[in-house]
Amino acid sequence: MTETVLLGVGGGIAAYKAAALCSLLTKRGYGVQVLMTEHATRFIQPLTFQSLSKRPVVVDTFAEPRPDEIAHIAMADRASLFVIAPATANLIGKLANGIADDMVSTTALAVTSPVVVAPAMNVHMFEHPAVQANLEVLRQRGVILVDPGSGPLACGYTGKGRLAEPEDIVAVVDAVLHRDRDLAGRSVVVTAGPTIEDIDPVRFLSNRxxxxxxxxxxxxxxxxxxxxxxxxxxxxLPPVAGATMVPVRSTEDLLHAVQQVIEAADVFISAAAPADFRPVERLGHKWKKSSGIPALALEPTPDxxxxxxxxxxxxxxxxGFAAETQDALAYGEDKLRRKNLNYVVVNNVLEQGAGFGVDTNRVTVLGEGGWRTDFPLxxxxxxxxRLLDIVRDALQSL
Known part of the structure; x- marks a missing residue:
């Protein structure tokens, strides 16, 4: 059965590149159904996409060609994937806030398939806090974002904002629709986030x-x-759909939770950042500034x-993971050996784009016997x- 890809085209100058994307998707054997905003038709005619996709292009939300179905619901139901390219700042704002006033945004609310969004706009528009906040909302909802490229823009500026190349977007489509279920039947335990060690009912020790x-x-x-x-x-962060979520607070809580499930696990990935120290004694009431500076005695938390x-x-x-600020590889190698691990993922959190709270990372994965691989940012x-590819190969070799 041919997989159906909905292609939503927003009203930006990069709409012309959506024609090349439509052509590539069609050549890959996908059934492509194009939806356009009214503004998109100012940049490129629907007839172009009709010729490439061999299907009528849908623009008008109120045009219902078949009396036995509602067009945007029917298209959403048939979709294997919804790609929106180019996604303008306006369209991204609609998607993030649930506004449905054209065929693309209306259909986006109805799809249950994966959604891929490829932004394209002026560099200053892309960097605007409102646009970045809207993109973060989409990211947290599980939307797959294809970052724009950097270079000369149609507006005359140079910077990040040009639509990703059609070949790169097609590669994402292929990856999403043909993703191997190569961990089917395996039990994977993952830890994430910080732990908190309370000083008093108000204050605590933690990390970023x-x-x-x-x-x-x-x-x-x-x-x-x-x-x-x-x-x-x-x-x-929102819960991960399909995962069993186990919330913890302290490092002691984390240890107990892991011990409950580790016996049945095939894979344990310790990506959490537990607090290394905790107060020897937790104060029962808020320490008042007027009481002076408290003497805070600390002890190690469980490793x-x-x-x-x-x-x-x-x-x-x-x-394991090793987030370091100096001599990262040396500390990583020591952790690998000392803690009886198959692999340790090392990064320097002082590097731009590789620290806490960002959406990117640059890591080196160290393995037994001197094995090593470096990932770019x-x-x-x-x-x-990429890490799960390594884990999969390790499982197959056991």
Whole structure:
């Protein structure tokens, strides 16, 4: 059965590149149904897409060619994937806020298939806080974003904002629709986010971990067919659909949660950033400034990864993370050896784009016997996919 790709075309100068995208998708064997905003038709005629897709192009929300169905609902139901390219700042705002006033945005509310959004606009528009906030909303909802490229723009500026190349968007479509379920039947335990160690009912010790890396790994593992348990410290991220979510607060909580599920796990990926220290004594009431500076005695928290790895079986794959600020590889190699791991993922959080709270990461993966591979700066979702490729290969070799 031919997979149907909806192609939503927004009203920007990059709409002409959507014609090349439509052509490539058709040549790949997909059934392409094009939807256009009224503004998009000012840049390129629907007849162009009709000629390339061999299907009528839908523009008018109120044009219902078949009396036995509602057009946007029927198209949404038949879609294997919805690609929106170019996605203008206006269209992105509609998608993020649930506004449905044209055929593209109306259909977007009805689809249950994966959604791929490829932004294209002026560099200053792309960098505007409102646009970035809307993109973050879409990202957290599971929308797959294809970042725009950098270079000369139609407006005369040079910078980030040009639509990704059609070949790159097609590669994303192929990856989403033909993703291998190569972890089907496997049990994967992932930890994510920070832990919190209370000083008093108001204050606590923690760190800057956002949980984004661990959540990306859990989401990718679910998509590849694994039974996923995501043990997570406090984050602002939405739950990972398809994963069993286990919320924890302290490092002690994290240890107990992992111990409950590790025996049945095929894979343990420790992406959490537990607090390393906790107060020896937790104060029962808020310490008042008028009482002076408290003497805060600290003690180490449990080393969750080390304690769990002591009981690691030969048929399990354990992956640790080492977020460092200096001598990252040396510390990573020590962690790999000392904690009985198969792999450790090392990054320097002082590097731009590789620290806490961002959507990208640059890592080196170290393995047993001196094995090593370096990833370039990548979206965390792509880091997760590449890491799971390594895990899959390790499972197959056991």
């Amino acid at each position: 971990s956002s949980g984004k890396m661990g959540y990306a790994i859990a989401q990718a593992a679910v998509a590849r067919g694994a039974r996923v348990t995501l043990i997570t410290g406090p984050t602002s 969750v990864l080390a304690m769990v790895a002591e009981h690691k079986r030969r048929n399990q794959v354990f992956v 990548l979206p965390k979702a792509e880091v997760a996919e």
